Structures are given as C-alpha cells and as structure tokens.
Amino acid sequence: MEEILELKELLLKGDIKGSLAIVEALEEMSRDDIINNIRSHAIILLLHLIKQQAENRTTRSWDVSIRNSVREIKRKNKRYQAGGYYLNRDELLETLEEAYLNAIDEASLEVEEGRYDSRELKQKVNQEAILHQALNLILSDEDY
Numbered sequence: 001m002e003e004i005l006e007l008k009e010l011l012l013k014g015d016i017k018g019s020l021a022i023v024e025a026l027e028e029m030s031r032d033d034i035i036n037n038i039r040s041h042a043i044i045l046l047l048h049l050i051k052q053q054a055e056n057r058t059t060r061s062w063d064v065s066i067r068n069s070v071r072e073i074k075r076k077n078k079r080y081q082a083g084g085y086y087l088n089r090d091e092l093l094e095t096l097e098e099a100y101l102n103a104i105d106e107a108s109l110e111v112e113e114g115r116y117d118s119r120e121l122k123q124k125v126n127q128e129a130i131l132h133q134a135l136n137l138i139l140s141d142e143d144y
Contacts, residue, residue, distance in 0.1 A: 003029075034086050038076050039099050045069035045134050046096065046103035047110075053125045054111045070137045077138075092138060096131050 003022055010018040048062040048069075077085045077092070087095060101118075104125075108118040116124060 041069045041072045042099040050107040
C-alpha cells in the first residue's frame with residue numbers, strides 16, 4: 001500500500017521516471033507473489049507424484065490433489081489481461097526443481113507411514129521422471 005501512495009504522490013508531482021520505477025517494482029512484487037503461489041502448489045503436486053511412484057499405487061485423494069494442483073498452477077501462471085504466461089516451460093521446470101526438496105521432505109512423512117527419511121526416499125524415487133511428469137501435466141492442453 002505504501003508504494004501506491006508514493007506512486008500517487010510522484011504522479012501528482014509529474015515525476016514520470018520515478019513513477020515508472022515504482023510501477024516496475026510493483027510488477028516485480030506481483031510476479032514474485034505469483035511464482036511463490038505456483039511453487040506452493042508445485043510442492044503439493046510433487047508430493048503426491050512422489051507418493052505414487054514410491055508406493056507404486058494411487059488413491060482417489062492423491063489423484064484429486066494432483067488435479068487440483070495442476071489446475072491452480074495453470075490458473076496462476078496465465079496472464080489474462082496481457083496474454084501469455086508468467087513462467088515459460090524452462091522457468092516452470094526450474095520452479096518444480098526448487099519445490100522438489102520440500103516435496104521430498106513432506107513425502108518422507110507420508111510414504112509407507114514415514115518409513116523412509118528424506119535421503120532414503122530421494123534414493124527410492126526417480127526425481128527426473130517425477131519432475132517431467134509434473135511439467136507435462138502442467139503444460140498439457142487438457143483441462144486436468
């Protein structure tokens with residue numbers, strides 16, 4: 001809110017250069033917030049994909065969670081007014097990679113009722129396959 005008041009003040013003074021600097025800062029803050037939101041949903045998505053692979057099974061609950069996470073990531077990533085997306089394919093993959101360690105930690109508490117610590121679970125699953133499965137779900141044209 002502070003930035004908006006400062007922007008208003010600069011606009012009233014006619015300081016276009018200063019105003020544009022604040023607009024750019026606000027855009028960056030908004031983008032960071034969107035990326036953090038996508039990352040949070042990516043952790044949930046990866047958590048359930050890890051559980052599926054580690055336990056070689058699925059549940060309706062996991063499937064629903066995966067679908068909901070994919071939908072939310074797609075929704076958050078879409079730029080409705082400007083068109084396009086906030087994160088391109090490579091940036092989405094990077095975000096998934098960043099979320100992976102958190103997802104492994106969380107999955108270690110749930111896979112086979114906490115049987116594995118995060119290091120053991122990391123050895124048990126194929127990180128690359130899980131990341132690519134998640135990316136393919138997100139990039140799919142299907143309304144998952």
